[in-house]
Amino acid sequence: MDVDRCPVALEEVAEAYLLGSLPEVEARAFERHYVVCPGCAAILEATRSYLEAVKALVIIGAQRAMPLAGQSS
Numbered sequence: 001m002d003v004d005r006c007p008v009a010l011e012e013v014a015e016a017y018l019l020g021s022l023p024e025v026e027a028r029a030f031e032r033h034y035v036v037c038p039g040c041a042a043i044l045e046a047t048r049s050y051l052e053a054v055k056a057l058v059i060i061g062a063q064r065a066m067p068l069a070g071q072s073s
């Protein structure tokens with residue numbers, strides 16, 4: 001990945017980076033890039049917020065589903 005150029009599939013790269021599924025060499029290249037690219041830094045932050053929101057919804061969903069399992073109606 002060129003440090004001066006934005007990744008082609010930026011959202012996908014940002015998501016893979018945050019999930020730790022980006023190959024080491026690409027993750028390091030992306031780190032070098034987004035510190036000098038406000039656009040990618042913004043996308044990275046937006047993707048981080050999105051992933052945290054999804055994670056929170058999954059946890060809330062699990063908490064809501066569990067009590068129902070033991071209930072009889």
Ligand SMILES: [Zn+2]
Nearest residue numbers: 005006037040
């Ligand atoms: Zn960029």
